Amino acid sequence: MEKTIAVNAGSSTLKFKLFEMPSEKLISSGSIDRIGLGKSNISIKFNGKKFKDVQDVNDHSAAIKLMLDKLISLKIVKHYDEITGVGHRVVAGGEEFNDSVVVTDDVMKKLENLSELAPLHEPANILGIKAFKKILPNVINVAVFDTSFHHTIPEKNYLYGFPYKYYQKYGARKYGAHGTSYRYVSKRASKMLGKPLKDLKLIVMHIGAGASICAIDHGKSLDTSMGFTPLTGIMMATRSGDIDPSVVSFVMEKEHIKNPNDMINILNSKSGLAGVSGVSADMRELEKVMSHNHRAMLAREMFKNRIIRYVGQYIAEMNGVDAIVFTAGVGENDIGIRQEVTDKLSYFGIDVDPKKNHIRGQERDISSDDAKVKTLLIPTNEELMIVRDVERLKNASK
C-alpha cells in the first residue's frame, strides 16, 4: 500500500493529511492552529479516534517537529519510510512555476529565492521540505504552488500601475495565492451546480487567517485580491490588506522606522484583526468580546466590509456571477460572518437561508430557494489536490 502525505503550512496553522494512494482513502489528518499565538489546538484523527491537546507551539519549526513526532507516537506510521510520497504546499512560485514540480536541489534554490514573495509562508514551506528530505532522503517530494492557478490572470489585472520596467526587470506584479484551494473548490462547485466549469462565473472567498478572494471566470482565475505577496487584498488576521503606500512611508517617518522590512513585518504580523482590535488575531476571540469591546467589533466590521467590496468588484469585472463560495477557517465555520456578508449583497440576487446556513464545515448549498445567485459552503481540501499532484508527477517520472 502506497502512502502519500500532504503538508500544508498556513500562516497560523500546520495541517497534514495522509492518504492511501491511488485510492485516495484518507488514513489520518491533523492540524495545529494558533502557531505563535499561544494555546495551539492540536487535533489529529486516525483509526476513527481523535487525539486532542492544547499546548503552546511557538513557530512552524516546532509545529513540524511535533507533527513528525505524533506520526510515530500515535502509531499512524511505524516507520517514516512507510511514506512513499510527500507533497508540500508552497505559497510562492513566481512566474516560473505554473505547475507543481518534483523538488530537486535546483528547485530548492529557486524556492529560497522566492521567499520574499511570501514572507510568512515560504520559510515554513521550506522547513517542511527540508524536514521530510532529511527523514526520507529517497522519497519523492513535490512542491504544489498557491500561485500556479493564477497564471491565467491577464496582464491588465496582474500589472501594477507603476513603471513597466519594474515588472520587466524584477517581476514586480500580482501573483495571488490560495490557488490550490481555488482549484479544489471550483471543481466541487461545478459538481454541486451540475454545470461544467467552462459555463460558470464563480467568486470564491477563501477566508482563514490568510484570506483572499478570487474571480474564476469559466474555470480560470481572472483576478484575485492578493498581490505581489499575500499582504494585500482584504484585511486578514494579522495582515493589513490593501493600504495606500504613502501612509506607509508617512508612518515610517513619524515612528522612525528606518528599515522597510520592519514596516512590512508590522503590516504582515501586527495589523489586520489583531492590529485594529488590539484583542486577538483569532475571529473566535473577537466574537467572544465584541458585544462590549468596540474595537473588536470594528475589526470584524472592517473584515466583512473588505469582503463585500471585493465581491462587488468581481461581479462587475466578470459582468455577472453564478455562485459565490465560502471556504477556509472563517468561511467554513463562522455562521454570522456568512450571513452578514451575504445580507449586504442582496442587490445582486444573493440570498442565504439562515436555516441552511446554520452549519459548520460541511459542503452545502446555503442559498434560499429563490436566490438568483447561489451561495455555497465548500470546505477546502488543498491536501487532496496536493497528493493528486504527487501521484501525477510520480507516475510521470517512472
Ligand SMILES: Nc1ncnc2c1ncn2[C@@H]1O[C@H](COP(=O)(O)OP(=O)(O)O)[C@@H](O)[C@H]1O
Ligand atoms: N468557529 C469559528 N468561528 C470563526 N472563526 C473561526 C472558527 N474556527 C476557525 N476560525 C478562524 O479560522 C482561522 C484559521 O483559518 P485557516 O484557513 O485554517 O488558517 P490558515 O490561514 O492558517 O490556513 C483562524 O483565524 C480562526 O479564527
Ligand SMILES: CC(=O)OP(=O)(O)O
Ligand atoms: C497565502 C496565505 O495567506 O495562506 P494561509 O491562508 O494558509 O495563511
Ligand SMILES: [Mg+2]
Ligand atoms: Mg490555509
